[in-house]
Amino acid sequence: MSVVYQQRAASRRWLTLWPLAVFLLLAAGGILWLWQAWPQVMMKSVVWQRDVNQQMSGLLKAVAARPAQAGGSLLLFSFLYGVLHALGPGHGKVVITTWLATHPSKLKSSIGLTLASSLLQGLVAIGLVVVVLTILQLPARQLHMSSFWLEKGSYALVGVLGVLLCVRALKKLRQLLRRPKFTAFTPHHVHHEGCGCGHQHLPDPEQLQNGDDWRARLMIVLSMGMRPCSGAIMVLLFSKVVGVFSWGMASALAMAAGTSLTITSLALLVHSFRSLAVKLSGHKAPVLWRQIGWTTLALAGGAVLIAAAVVMWMSAVPVGRGIRPF
Template identity: 40%
Template structure:
C-alpha cells in the first residue's frame, strides 16, 4: 500500500515535468517554424539542382554522375523525411493513437513511403509518356492528384473515427464451450482480456495508412522523372526515384518505431493499458479529427499550377 502511494506521488510531478517539456518544445518549434520551413525549401531547391546536374552528366556520358545521382537521391529522401510532410504526420498520428505490433510499425510506413515513388512513376508514365502531355498540363494533373490525396487522408481520418465509434457499441454475448481447466491470465494468449485484439489494426486499416501516404507523389520525384524523360534517360530517373523513396522509407520507419516506443512507455508510465481502456476510443476519435483537419489544410494549400512545369517552380 505504501509502495503504491509513493509510486502515485512520484508520477504526478513527473507527468507535470513531461507536460512542461512538451510545451517548451512546441513553443520553440512555433517560434522558429517559418525559418525551418525556409531552410527546408532552400535545401530542397539546392538538392534539385544537384540532381539535375548529375542527370546532365549522365546525358554527356559521364557515368560517374550515375553514382552521384543515386547518392544524392538517397540523401534527398532522408532529408525529405526530416522536413514537414504528410507521411510523417499520418504515421505519428496513427501510431500514437493506435496499438500496433513492432512488425506492423516497421512494414506499413515503409511500404507507404515506397508507394510514393511508385505513384510518382505511374503519374509521369501515364501522363507524360502515355498521353504525351505538356509540362503545364502535367502540372494541372499534379494539382488534381494532390487534391485527391488530401481527400483520401480525410477519408482515412473519418474511417478511424468510425472504427472508434463502432467499438463503443455493446457487443452481443456468445456462448461457447470453454475447457474447465483453462485459466485466463496474461500468458494464455487467448485474447479475451485486456486491450489485446481490440487495438490491433487489421489489413483494411494498414491499407488505409499505405494509401494515405503513398497516393501523394513527391514533387521532387516528379521533377526528376520529367527531366530524365526529356533527356531520354528515363531508366536512370526511375532508379533515382526509388532510391529516393528508400531513403524516405528508412527514415519514416525509424520515426514510426520511435513513436510506437514512446506510446508504449507512456502507457507503462501511467499504469498500463487496463486503467486507460475507457480513453482508447476518445484518443482514436481525436486522432481521426486531427487527420481530417490536416487533410483540409493540405487541400487548401496545394502548390499552384505552373504553366512552365513544376520543375521550373522547383528551382531547376
C-alpha cells in the same frame, strides 16, 4: 501506518511518470519553437529546394555524359535527399504518428506500413510520368496538374481515415459505457482451454489486432503513398528531357528508400513512446477506465486527422503557384 504507506506508494507512482513528463515538456517546447520560427523555416526550405534542384540537374547532365562515373553519385544524392526531405513537414508523418500513437500495433507491422507507403510514393511518381508524358504524350503542365489532383486525393483519404477511426472509437465507447445486463442461468458445461468441445471461446491477440484493421492500414498506405514526391517528379521530368529516364526512375526509387528510412525511424520512436506509456499506466487504473482512456485517445487521433486533412486540402496549390507548406 497504512495511511503513511499509501502516501509513499502514491508518491512512488508519480515518480515513475517522469519520462512521460519530460517527453511532454520537450514536445511542447518543440511545438512552440516551430510556431515562432515557421516563416523562416519555410523561406529557408524554398531556398534549399532550389539549390537541391540545381544540384540534381547537374548530376543528371553528368549521368547523361558519363553514366558509369556519375551514376553512383546521383543515387547517393537522391537517397540523402529522400532522408532530409522526409524530415520536413508532410501529411505522411501526421498520418503514421497519429495511427501509431493511438492504436496498438506490432513493430513489424509499423515498419511494413512505412516501407509500403514510401515505395508506393516512388512508384506513383514513375507511373504518373510514364502515363502522362510517354503514353498520352501530354505537356508537362498536365503532369503537374495530375500530380496536384493526386495530392488532393491523398488529403481526402486522410480525412476518410480520420472519419473511420472516429466512428470505430465512438462505437467502442458506446459498448464500454453501456450498462451490462445479466440474467440468471444454469450452466450445463463449464468451458476451459482444453475442454475438447471444438469451439474457440476467446479470440487470440492476433485476431483482436487484425480483425478489421486491414481497411485502416490500406487507407494509411494509400493516403501516404498516393501523393507523388515533388522532387521525384522533377528528377523524372528532367531525366526524360536529357535522355536518361532509366536513371531518373532509379533516382526516384532511391528517394523513396531515403524517405522510408526517416519515416521508419519516426515510427520506431512513436512506437517506443507508446509502449512506455502503456507500461507506465499498466496497473494504475481499472481495466474499464484504461480501455475508455485509449479509446478516447483514438477518437482524438481521428479528429486530428480530419482537421489536418481540411487544412492540407485548403492549403494545397499547384506547382509554381506559391509556397507549398506540405
